Amino acid sequence: MEQATGVLRGSAHDDVVLESIQFNEEIRGIMAPAPAPENGSSFTALLELPPTQAVELLHSPDCAAAAREPPCHVNTNQKPYLLDSYGGNLTFPSNAALIERAAKFSVFAGENSPPEDAARLAPTSLSGAVKNEPQETDSNPCSTQGCVSDPAVETKNERTPKRKEREKKGKGSLKKSKGIADESSGDGEKLPYVHVRVRRGQATDSHSLAERARREKINARMKLLQELVPGCNKISGTALVLDEIINHVQSLQRQVEFLSMKLAAVNPRIDFSLDSLLATDGSSVMDSNLTSMATPVMWPENLADGNRQHYQQQWQFDAFHQPLWGREEANHNFMTPEHSLLSYDSSANSGRSHKLASTVRFSS
Protein backbone atom coordinates (compact mmCIF):
# COMPACT_ATOMS: atom_id res chain seq x y z
CA MET A 1 0.00 0.00 0.00
CA GLU A 2 2.83 2.35 0.72
CA GLN A 3 4.14 2.16 -2.78
CA ALA A 4 0.75 2.83 -4.08
CA THR A 5 0.59 5.91 -2.00
CA GLY A 6 3.69 7.35 -3.52
CA VAL A 7 2.66 6.44 -6.96
CA LEU A 8 -0.80 7.76 -6.74
CA ARG A 9 0.11 10.94 -5.16
CA GLY A 10 2.11 12.08 -8.05
CA SER A 11 0.22 11.52 -11.15
CA ALA A 12 -3.29 11.33 -12.15
CA HIS A 13 -2.61 9.28 -15.18
CA ASP A 14 -2.19 6.03 -13.48
CA ASP A 15 -4.51 3.27 -14.22
CA VAL A 16 -4.99 2.92 -10.58
CA VAL A 17 -6.49 6.32 -10.40
CA LEU A 18 -8.71 5.59 -13.27
CA GLU A 19 -9.66 2.40 -11.63
CA SER A 20 -10.43 4.24 -8.50
CA ILE A 21 -12.59 6.63 -10.35
CA GLN A 22 -14.31 3.78 -11.95
CA PHE A 23 -14.75 2.02 -8.69
CA ASN A 24 -16.23 5.04 -7.13
CA GLU A 25 -18.59 5.35 -9.95
CA GLU A 26 -19.62 1.75 -9.60
CA ILE A 27 -20.20 2.24 -5.99
CA ARG A 28 -22.21 5.29 -6.57
CA GLY A 29 -24.16 3.52 -9.16
CA ILE A 30 -24.87 0.64 -6.96
CA MET A 31 -25.41 2.42 -3.75
CA ALA A 32 -27.44 5.39 -4.62
CA PRO A 33 -29.40 4.94 -7.71
CA ALA A 34 -31.81 7.66 -6.87
CA PRO A 35 -29.78 10.84 -6.84
CA ALA A 36 -28.44 10.78 -10.33
CA PRO A 37 -30.78 13.25 -11.70
CA GLU A 38 -30.19 15.20 -14.73
CA ASN A 39 -27.77 13.14 -16.62
CA GLY A 40 -28.13 10.59 -19.27
CA SER A 41 -31.16 8.52 -18.74
CA SER A 42 -29.21 5.56 -19.87
CA PHE A 43 -26.88 5.89 -16.97
CA THR A 44 -29.62 6.22 -14.47
CA ALA A 45 -31.28 3.22 -15.94
CA LEU A 46 -28.00 1.51 -15.45
CA LEU A 47 -27.93 2.50 -11.85
CA GLU A 48 -31.12 0.81 -11.07
CA LEU A 49 -29.85 -2.51 -12.19
CA PRO A 50 -28.35 -4.96 -9.77
CA PRO A 51 -24.62 -4.67 -9.54
CA THR A 52 -23.61 -7.65 -11.57
CA GLN A 53 -25.78 -6.67 -14.45
CA ALA A 54 -24.58 -3.16 -14.27
CA VAL A 55 -21.04 -4.35 -14.46
CA GLU A 56 -21.70 -6.37 -17.51
CA LEU A 57 -23.41 -3.52 -19.16
CA LEU A 58 -20.54 -1.30 -18.36
CA HIS A 59 -18.21 -3.77 -19.81
CA SER A 60 -19.97 -3.59 -23.09
CA PRO A 61 -18.76 -0.89 -25.39
CA ASP A 62 -22.24 0.40 -26.01
CA CYS A 63 -22.45 1.88 -22.64
CA ALA A 64 -19.02 3.31 -22.80
CA ALA A 65 -20.42 6.50 -24.03
CA ALA A 66 -23.08 6.53 -21.40
CA ALA A 67 -20.55 5.89 -18.76
CA ARG A 68 -18.44 8.64 -20.10
CA GLU A 69 -21.01 11.19 -19.29
CA PRO A 70 -20.49 11.38 -15.66
CA PRO A 71 -23.45 11.94 -13.41
CA CYS A 72 -23.91 15.40 -12.22
CA HIS A 73 -22.21 14.94 -8.98
CA VAL A 74 -18.95 13.89 -10.47
CA ASN A 75 -16.62 16.73 -10.96
CA THR A 76 -16.38 17.96 -14.44
CA ASN A 77 -12.68 18.37 -14.63
CA GLN A 78 -12.25 14.75 -14.18
CA LYS A 79 -10.43 12.91 -16.85
CA PRO A 80 -12.55 10.95 -19.20
CA TYR A 81 -11.81 7.43 -18.42
CA LEU A 82 -12.04 4.56 -20.64
CA LEU A 83 -13.76 1.43 -19.85
CA ASP A 84 -11.19 -0.67 -21.61
CA SER A 85 -8.66 0.32 -19.12
CA TYR A 86 -10.17 -1.57 -16.39
CA GLY A 87 -10.53 -4.66 -18.37
CA GLY A 88 -12.54 -7.62 -17.74
CA ASN A 89 -10.80 -9.04 -14.83
CA LEU A 90 -12.91 -7.23 -12.42
CA THR A 91 -15.36 -9.05 -10.38
CA PHE A 92 -17.89 -7.63 -8.07
CA PRO A 93 -18.55 -10.44 -5.73
CA SER A 94 -20.05 -8.34 -3.06
CA ASN A 95 -20.36 -4.81 -2.01
CA ALA A 96 -17.85 -5.31 0.70
CA ALA A 97 -14.98 -6.01 -1.64
CA LEU A 98 -15.99 -3.10 -3.77
CA ILE A 99 -16.04 -0.76 -0.89
CA GLU A 100 -12.73 -1.97 0.27
CA ARG A 101 -10.96 -1.38 -2.96
CA ALA A 102 -12.60 1.91 -3.58
CA ALA A 103 -11.73 3.04 -0.16
CA LYS A 104 -8.14 2.09 -0.56
CA PHE A 105 -7.80 3.86 -3.82
CA SER A 106 -9.82 6.84 -3.06
CA VAL A 107 -7.81 7.50 0.00
CA PHE A 108 -4.61 7.73 -1.85
CA ALA A 109 -5.77 9.45 -4.94
CA GLY A 110 -4.65 12.93 -5.75
CA GLU A 111 -5.49 15.71 -3.51
CA ASN A 112 -7.09 18.17 -5.80
CA SER A 113 -10.10 18.39 -3.70
CA PRO A 114 -11.91 21.65 -3.93
CA PRO A 115 -12.14 23.94 -1.00
CA GLU A 116 -15.49 22.76 0.06
CA ASP A 117 -14.09 19.39 0.73
CA ALA A 118 -11.17 20.78 2.57
CA ALA A 119 -13.42 22.86 4.69
CA ARG A 120 -14.95 19.81 6.10
CA LEU A 121 -11.77 18.25 7.22
CA ALA A 122 -10.74 18.09 10.75
CA PRO A 123 -7.27 19.03 11.76
CA THR A 124 -6.76 16.33 14.27
CA SER A 125 -5.83 12.95 13.11
CA LEU A 126 -8.91 10.98 12.82
CA SER A 127 -9.42 7.59 11.52
CA GLY A 128 -12.46 7.19 9.45
CA ALA A 129 -14.62 4.23 9.22
CA VAL A 130 -15.81 2.42 6.23
CA LYS A 131 -19.10 4.06 6.44
CA ASN A 132 -17.46 7.29 5.68
CA GLU A 133 -15.74 5.87 2.68
CA PRO A 134 -18.65 4.75 0.63
CA GLN A 135 -20.65 7.61 1.74
CA GLU A 136 -18.25 10.09 0.46
CA THR A 137 -17.91 8.22 -2.75
CA ASP A 138 -21.49 8.40 -3.54
CA SER A 139 -22.54 11.61 -2.03
CA ASN A 140 -19.51 13.71 -2.34
CA PRO A 141 -19.24 15.32 -5.70
CA CYS A 142 -15.55 15.49 -5.65
CA SER A 143 -14.75 12.23 -4.11
CA THR A 144 -13.53 10.76 -7.28
CA GLN A 145 -10.96 13.42 -7.47
CA GLY A 146 -9.57 12.07 -4.64
CA CYS A 147 -10.96 12.31 -1.98
CA VAL A 148 -9.86 13.32 0.93
CA SER A 149 -6.74 13.22 2.70
CA ASP A 150 -8.81 12.58 5.68
CA PRO A 151 -11.81 10.67 4.56
CA ALA A 152 -13.29 10.33 7.92
CA VAL A 153 -14.49 13.77 8.49
CA GLU A 154 -15.93 14.69 5.23
CA THR A 155 -19.20 13.11 5.80
CA LYS A 156 -20.63 15.51 8.20
CA ASN A 157 -23.39 16.80 6.12
CA GLU A 158 -24.32 13.93 3.93
CA ARG A 159 -25.92 10.78 5.09
CA THR A 160 -27.43 8.08 3.10
CA PRO A 161 -29.75 5.58 4.54
CA LYS A 162 -27.58 2.75 3.36
CA ARG A 163 -24.58 3.94 5.21
CA LYS A 164 -25.32 1.91 8.23
CA GLU A 165 -25.57 -1.27 6.26
CA ARG A 166 -22.33 -0.66 4.52
CA GLU A 167 -20.52 0.25 7.64
CA LYS A 168 -21.31 -3.04 9.19
CA LYS A 169 -20.09 -4.95 6.22
CA GLY A 170 -16.78 -3.42 5.57
CA LYS A 171 -15.69 -2.25 8.94
CA GLY A 172 -13.20 -4.83 9.86
CA SER A 173 -11.15 -4.88 6.75
CA LEU A 174 -10.59 -1.22 6.50
CA LYS A 175 -9.01 -0.40 9.74
CA LYS A 176 -5.57 -0.94 8.37
CA SER A 177 -6.07 1.32 5.45
CA LYS A 178 -7.48 3.96 7.66
CA GLY A 179 -4.39 3.90 9.74
CA ILE A 180 -2.28 4.53 6.71
CA ALA A 181 -4.62 7.22 5.60
CA ASP A 182 -4.07 8.98 8.83
CA GLU A 183 -0.37 8.99 8.45
CA SER A 184 -0.47 10.09 4.91
CA SER A 185 -2.94 12.79 5.51
CA GLY A 186 -1.39 14.05 8.64
CA ASP A 187 0.38 16.76 6.79
CA GLY A 188 -2.45 17.27 4.39
CA GLU A 189 -4.98 19.97 4.74
CA LYS A 190 -5.02 21.45 8.15
CA LEU A 191 -8.06 23.44 8.83
CA PRO A 192 -9.09 24.81 12.18
CA TYR A 193 -12.64 23.77 11.86
CA VAL A 194 -13.94 21.03 14.00
CA HIS A 195 -12.16 19.37 16.83
CA VAL A 196 -13.60 16.02 17.45
CA ARG A 197 -12.17 13.15 19.33
CA VAL A 198 -13.33 10.06 17.64
CA ARG A 199 -12.27 6.57 18.29
CA ARG A 200 -10.82 4.47 15.60
CA GLY A 201 -13.30 2.99 13.24
CA GLN A 202 -16.18 5.22 14.18
CA ALA A 203 -18.12 7.92 12.46
CA THR A 204 -17.83 11.55 13.23
CA ASP A 205 -21.24 12.62 12.17
CA SER A 206 -22.89 14.79 14.74
CA HIS A 207 -25.90 12.56 14.85
CA SER A 208 -23.91 9.44 15.37
CA LEU A 209 -21.75 11.15 17.95
CA ALA A 210 -24.77 12.09 19.97
CA GLU A 211 -26.15 8.64 19.59
CA ARG A 212 -22.94 7.10 20.66
CA ALA A 213 -22.76 9.30 23.74
CA ARG A 214 -26.28 8.31 24.58
CA ARG A 215 -25.50 4.68 24.08
CA GLU A 216 -22.50 4.90 26.34
CA LYS A 217 -24.54 6.54 29.02
CA ILE A 218 -27.12 3.81 28.85
CA ASN A 219 -24.49 1.12 28.97
CA ALA A 220 -22.89 2.63 32.04
CA ARG A 221 -26.23 2.65 33.79
CA MET A 222 -26.91 -0.90 32.78
CA LYS A 223 -23.63 -1.88 34.36
CA LEU A 224 -24.67 -0.21 37.57
CA LEU A 225 -27.93 -2.08 37.46
CA GLN A 226 -26.10 -5.30 36.91
CA GLU A 227 -24.12 -4.72 40.04
CA LEU A 228 -27.20 -3.86 41.99
CA VAL A 229 -29.26 -6.84 41.02
CA PRO A 230 -27.84 -9.99 42.52
CA GLY A 231 -26.75 -12.62 40.09
CA CYS A 232 -26.49 -10.37 37.10
CA ASN A 233 -22.76 -10.08 36.98
CA LYS A 234 -22.18 -13.35 35.27
CA ILE A 235 -24.84 -12.90 32.67
CA SER A 236 -23.73 -11.50 29.38
CA GLY A 237 -26.24 -10.07 27.02
CA THR A 238 -28.60 -7.26 27.62
CA ALA A 239 -31.79 -9.22 27.17
CA LEU A 240 -31.02 -11.70 29.89
CA VAL A 241 -29.85 -8.98 32.22
CA LEU A 242 -33.08 -7.15 31.61
CA ASP A 243 -34.93 -10.33 32.42
CA GLU A 244 -33.19 -10.57 35.73
CA ILE A 245 -33.87 -6.96 36.50
CA ILE A 246 -37.54 -7.41 35.74
CA ASN A 247 -37.72 -10.44 37.98
CA HIS A 248 -36.00 -8.57 40.73
CA VAL A 249 -38.35 -5.62 40.54
CA GLN A 250 -41.33 -7.94 40.53
CA SER A 251 -40.08 -9.79 43.54
CA LEU A 252 -39.44 -6.57 45.41
CA GLN A 253 -42.92 -5.35 44.68
CA ARG A 254 -44.36 -8.63 45.84
CA GLN A 255 -42.38 -8.38 49.03
CA VAL A 256 -43.84 -4.98 49.69
CA GLU A 257 -47.32 -6.33 49.20
CA PHE A 258 -46.66 -9.23 51.42
CA LEU A 259 -45.15 -7.14 54.18
CA SER A 260 -48.03 -4.75 54.15
CA MET A 261 -50.38 -7.69 54.44
CA LYS A 262 -48.41 -8.93 57.36
CA LEU A 263 -48.50 -5.61 59.06
CA ALA A 264 -52.21 -5.37 58.51
CA ALA A 265 -52.62 -8.74 60.10
CA VAL A 266 -50.47 -7.95 63.05
CA ASN A 267 -52.28 -4.84 64.03
CA PRO A 268 -55.99 -4.57 64.29
CA ARG A 269 -55.58 -0.88 64.24
CA ILE A 270 -53.25 0.88 61.96
CA ASP A 271 -51.32 2.93 64.38
CA PHE A 272 -48.93 0.18 65.40
CA SER A 273 -48.68 1.50 68.87
CA LEU A 274 -46.83 4.28 67.34
CA ASP A 275 -46.34 6.30 70.43
CA SER A 276 -43.75 3.96 71.67
CA LEU A 277 -42.00 3.88 68.38
CA LEU A 278 -41.79 7.60 67.97
CA ALA A 279 -40.98 8.22 71.56
CA THR A 280 -37.95 6.06 71.48
CA ASP A 281 -36.59 7.77 68.40
CA GLY A 282 -36.74 6.04 65.05
CA SER A 283 -33.04 5.46 64.65
CA SER A 284 -32.70 3.27 67.67
CA VAL A 285 -35.60 1.19 66.48
CA MET A 286 -33.95 0.74 63.14
CA ASP A 287 -30.54 -0.16 64.39
CA SER A 288 -31.69 -2.54 66.98
CA ASN A 289 -33.95 -4.35 64.63
CA LEU A 290 -31.36 -4.51 62.01
CA THR A 291 -28.70 -5.95 64.18
CA SER A 292 -30.49 -8.19 66.58
CA MET A 293 -34.02 -9.24 66.91
CA ALA A 294 -34.07 -9.64 70.63
CA THR A 295 -34.07 -6.24 72.18
CA PRO A 296 -37.52 -5.58 73.44
CA VAL A 297 -36.07 -3.26 75.99
CA MET A 298 -37.46 -0.19 74.44
CA TRP A 299 -41.00 -1.37 74.33
CA PRO A 300 -42.97 -0.47 77.37
CA GLU A 301 -44.01 -3.72 78.90
CA ASN A 302 -47.40 -2.61 80.05
CA LEU A 303 -48.32 -1.69 76.54
CA ALA A 304 -47.32 -5.09 75.28
CA ASP A 305 -49.30 -6.90 77.90
CA GLY A 306 -52.32 -4.83 77.28
CA ASN A 307 -52.27 -5.58 73.62
CA ARG A 308 -51.40 -9.22 73.76
CA GLN A 309 -54.74 -10.72 74.51
CA HIS A 310 -56.35 -8.45 72.03
CA TYR A 311 -54.02 -9.59 69.32
CA GLN A 312 -54.42 -13.21 70.15
CA GLN A 313 -58.12 -12.95 69.70
CA GLN A 314 -57.54 -11.30 66.42
CA TRP A 315 -55.32 -14.12 65.31
CA GLN A 316 -57.92 -16.71 65.83
CA PHE A 317 -60.34 -14.87 63.70
CA ASP A 318 -57.89 -14.32 60.99
CA ALA A 319 -58.04 -17.64 59.25
CA PHE A 320 -55.79 -16.60 56.47
CA HIS A 321 -52.86 -16.27 58.75
CA GLN A 322 -53.46 -19.19 60.97
CA PRO A 323 -51.01 -21.69 59.54
CA LEU A 324 -48.42 -18.99 59.00
CA TRP A 325 -48.60 -17.55 62.44
CA GLY A 326 -48.29 -20.96 63.94
CA ARG A 327 -45.00 -21.38 62.21
CA GLU A 328 -43.86 -17.96 63.17
CA GLU A 329 -44.49 -18.18 66.84
CA ALA A 330 -42.18 -21.06 67.12
CA ASN A 331 -39.35 -19.19 65.59
CA HIS A 332 -38.39 -15.65 66.21
CA ASN A 333 -35.70 -15.65 63.70
CA PHE A 334 -37.20 -13.48 61.08
CA MET A 335 -35.46 -14.95 58.13
CA THR A 336 -36.79 -18.46 58.05
CA PRO A 337 -40.47 -17.76 58.43
CA GLU A 338 -40.26 -15.07 55.88
CA HIS A 339 -38.49 -17.39 53.55
CA SER A 340 -41.08 -20.04 53.98
CA LEU A 341 -43.83 -17.52 53.75
CA LEU A 342 -42.39 -16.09 50.65
CA SER A 343 -42.18 -19.40 49.00
CA TYR A 344 -45.73 -19.97 50.08
CA ASP A 345 -46.58 -16.70 48.50
CA SER A 346 -44.91 -17.52 45.30
CA SER A 347 -45.99 -21.08 45.00
CA ALA A 348 -47.57 -20.23 41.72
CA ASN A 349 -44.23 -19.28 40.28
CA SER A 350 -42.29 -22.35 41.05
CA GLY A 351 -39.33 -21.22 39.15
CA ARG A 352 -39.10 -17.98 41.01
CA SER A 353 -39.09 -19.21 44.57
CA HIS A 354 -35.39 -19.67 44.71
CA LYS A 355 -34.97 -16.19 43.39
CA LEU A 356 -37.18 -14.82 46.08
CA ALA A 357 -35.25 -16.69 48.65
CA SER A 358 -32.05 -15.27 47.39
CA THR A 359 -33.47 -11.76 47.42
CA VAL A 360 -34.72 -12.22 50.90
CA ARG A 361 -31.36 -13.34 52.07
CA PHE A 362 -29.71 -10.59 50.16
CA SER A 363 -31.84 -7.76 51.34
CA SER A 364 -31.32 -8.54 54.97
Added chain:
Amino acid sequence: MRNQSSVKQEFLRKWITGLRRYSCEKKNMSFFERKKAIKLSADLAMASTRDKTTRWSQALIANNTDNVFIASSSSSSPKKSSSSRSRNMTTLMRRSRPTRVKSAKKEMSSARCIAKRLMEKRTRKLKNLLPGGESMDEGCLVAETLDYIQSLRDQIEVMRCLVTASQLIINPS
Protein backbone atom coordinates in the same frame (compact mmCIF):
# COMPACT_ATOMS: atom_id res chain seq x y z
CA MET B 1 -24.93 7.46 47.23
CA ARG B 2 -27.80 8.27 49.43
CA ASN B 3 -27.43 8.33 53.11
CA GLN B 4 -29.15 5.09 53.81
CA SER B 5 -30.20 5.36 57.40
CA SER B 6 -31.42 8.90 57.14
CA VAL B 7 -33.51 8.02 54.13
CA LYS B 8 -35.01 5.13 56.00
CA GLN B 9 -35.77 7.24 59.00
CA GLU B 10 -37.43 9.82 56.88
CA PHE B 11 -39.45 7.16 55.19
CA LEU B 12 -40.51 5.66 58.50
CA ARG B 13 -41.55 8.94 59.92
CA LYS B 14 -43.58 9.90 56.92
CA TRP B 15 -45.18 6.53 56.75
CA ILE B 16 -46.21 6.58 60.34
CA THR B 17 -47.64 10.03 59.95
CA GLY B 18 -49.70 8.85 57.05
CA LEU B 19 -50.89 5.83 58.93
CA ARG B 20 -51.94 7.96 61.80
CA ARG B 21 -54.05 10.02 59.50
CA TYR B 22 -55.71 6.85 58.35
CA SER B 23 -56.36 5.56 61.79
CA CYS B 24 -58.06 8.69 62.96
CA GLU B 25 -60.49 8.66 60.16
CA LYS B 26 -61.67 5.12 59.93
CA LYS B 27 -62.11 3.25 63.10
CA ASN B 28 -62.95 -0.20 61.91
CA MET B 29 -61.28 -1.26 58.77
CA SER B 30 -61.29 -4.67 57.32
CA PHE B 31 -58.13 -6.58 56.81
CA PHE B 32 -57.81 -5.76 53.20
CA GLU B 33 -58.57 -2.15 53.73
CA ARG B 34 -55.86 -2.01 56.26
CA LYS B 35 -53.46 -3.71 54.01
CA LYS B 36 -54.22 -1.33 51.24
CA ALA B 37 -53.86 1.64 53.50
CA ILE B 38 -50.55 0.42 54.78
CA LYS B 39 -49.21 -0.23 51.35
CA LEU B 40 -50.48 3.03 50.00
CA SER B 41 -49.00 5.11 52.73
CA ALA B 42 -45.75 3.23 52.47
CA ASP B 43 -45.56 3.83 48.75
CA LEU B 44 -46.34 7.47 49.12
CA ALA B 45 -43.80 7.88 51.86
CA MET B 46 -41.18 6.19 49.76
CA ALA B 47 -41.98 8.34 46.80
CA SER B 48 -41.86 11.51 48.80
CA THR B 49 -38.41 10.74 50.09
CA ARG B 50 -37.20 11.09 46.56
CA ASP B 51 -38.65 14.54 46.70
CA LYS B 52 -39.65 15.04 43.10
CA THR B 53 -36.24 14.13 41.77
CA THR B 54 -37.35 11.04 39.95
CA ARG B 55 -40.15 10.49 37.57
CA TRP B 56 -41.38 7.28 39.05
CA SER B 57 -41.94 8.95 42.36
CA GLN B 58 -43.95 11.69 40.75
CA ALA B 59 -45.98 9.16 38.87
CA LEU B 60 -46.57 7.10 41.97
CA ILE B 61 -47.81 10.06 43.92
CA ALA B 62 -49.95 11.27 41.09
CA ASN B 63 -51.50 7.87 40.61
CA ASN B 64 -52.18 7.31 44.24
CA THR B 65 -53.42 10.62 45.42
CA ASP B 66 -56.86 9.94 43.99
CA ASN B 67 -56.94 6.76 46.01
CA VAL B 68 -55.98 8.71 49.04
CA PHE B 69 -58.78 11.10 48.40
CA ILE B 70 -61.23 8.32 48.02
CA ALA B 71 -60.08 6.29 50.94
CA SER B 72 -59.90 9.05 53.42
CA SER B 73 -62.20 11.94 53.78
CA SER B 74 -59.43 14.33 54.46
CA SER B 75 -58.99 17.07 51.98
CA SER B 76 -55.27 17.02 51.65
CA SER B 77 -52.87 14.16 51.41
CA PRO B 78 -50.56 13.84 54.34
CA LYS B 79 -47.47 13.95 52.27
CA LYS B 80 -47.54 16.77 49.81
CA SER B 81 -50.09 18.82 48.01
CA SER B 82 -51.28 16.57 45.31
CA SER B 83 -53.15 18.80 42.95
CA SER B 84 -50.12 20.57 41.64
CA ARG B 85 -48.30 17.31 41.42
CA SER B 86 -51.00 15.60 39.44
CA ARG B 87 -51.05 18.53 37.11
CA ASN B 88 -47.32 18.22 36.69
CA MET B 89 -47.70 14.57 36.02
CA THR B 90 -50.27 15.01 33.33
CA THR B 91 -48.19 17.60 31.60
CA LEU B 92 -45.29 15.23 31.84
CA MET B 93 -47.35 12.51 30.29
CA ARG B 94 -48.53 14.66 27.46
CA ARG B 95 -45.09 15.93 26.76
CA SER B 96 -43.78 12.47 26.19
CA ARG B 97 -40.86 12.37 23.89
CA PRO B 98 -41.49 11.41 20.33
CA THR B 99 -40.25 7.99 19.59
CA ARG B 100 -37.84 7.62 16.75
CA VAL B 101 -39.35 5.92 13.80
CA LYS B 102 -37.05 3.59 11.99
CA SER B 103 -38.11 2.27 8.68
CA ALA B 104 -38.60 -1.43 8.60
CA LYS B 105 -36.58 -1.76 5.45
CA LYS B 106 -33.36 -1.12 7.24
CA GLU B 107 -33.55 -4.22 9.41
CA MET B 108 -32.44 -6.69 6.88
CA SER B 109 -30.94 -9.42 8.95
CA SER B 110 -33.36 -11.60 10.80
CA ALA B 111 -31.07 -12.06 13.78
CA ARG B 112 -31.14 -8.39 14.35
CA CYS B 113 -34.90 -8.37 14.07
CA ILE B 114 -35.20 -11.07 16.65
CA ALA B 115 -32.86 -9.34 19.03
CA LYS B 116 -34.71 -6.11 18.57
CA ARG B 117 -38.02 -7.76 19.24
CA LEU B 118 -36.70 -9.36 22.41
CA MET B 119 -35.41 -6.07 23.66
CA GLU B 120 -38.69 -4.37 22.86
CA LYS B 121 -40.62 -6.97 24.77
CA ARG B 122 -38.48 -6.58 27.79
CA THR B 123 -38.41 -2.84 27.81
CA ARG B 124 -42.16 -2.86 27.54
CA LYS B 125 -42.37 -5.19 30.51
CA LEU B 126 -40.09 -3.00 32.51
CA LYS B 127 -42.10 0.03 31.58
CA ASN B 128 -45.24 -1.63 32.85
CA LEU B 129 -43.58 -2.48 36.11
CA LEU B 130 -42.27 0.93 36.82
CA PRO B 131 -44.77 3.52 37.90
CA GLY B 132 -45.02 6.13 35.22
CA GLY B 133 -42.72 4.14 33.03
CA GLU B 134 -44.66 4.32 29.82
CA SER B 135 -43.54 7.77 28.97
CA MET B 136 -39.87 7.16 29.44
CA ASP B 137 -37.26 6.55 26.87
CA GLU B 138 -34.56 3.97 27.23
CA GLY B 139 -31.90 5.93 29.03
CA CYS B 140 -34.39 7.39 31.42
CA LEU B 141 -35.86 3.98 32.01
CA VAL B 142 -32.62 2.46 33.12
CA ALA B 143 -31.82 5.27 35.50
CA GLU B 144 -35.30 5.23 36.97
CA THR B 145 -35.16 1.49 37.45
CA LEU B 146 -31.95 1.87 39.38
CA ASP B 147 -33.46 4.40 41.68
CA TYR B 148 -36.70 2.49 42.03
CA ILE B 149 -34.93 -0.70 43.01
CA GLN B 150 -32.94 1.11 45.67
CA SER B 151 -36.03 2.75 47.06
CA LEU B 152 -37.94 -0.50 47.08
CA ARG B 153 -35.16 -2.13 49.00
CA ASP B 154 -35.16 0.57 51.61
CA GLN B 155 -38.89 0.38 51.91
CA ILE B 156 -38.81 -3.35 52.38
CA GLU B 157 -36.20 -3.10 55.05
CA VAL B 158 -38.14 -0.55 57.02
CA MET B 159 -41.34 -2.50 56.71
CA ARG B 160 -39.67 -5.63 57.84
CA CYS B 161 -38.24 -3.87 60.83
CA LEU B 162 -41.65 -2.63 61.70
CA VAL B 163 -43.10 -6.08 61.42
CA THR B 164 -40.47 -7.49 63.69
CA ALA B 165 -40.99 -4.69 66.13
CA SER B 166 -44.71 -5.27 66.19
CA GLN B 167 -44.17 -8.93 66.68
CA LEU B 168 -41.85 -8.26 69.53
CA ILE B 169 -44.43 -6.06 71.10
CA ILE B 170 -46.98 -8.77 70.80
CA ASN B 171 -44.82 -11.61 71.77
CA PRO B 172 -41.75 -10.56 73.64
CA SER B 173 -40.83 -14.05 74.79
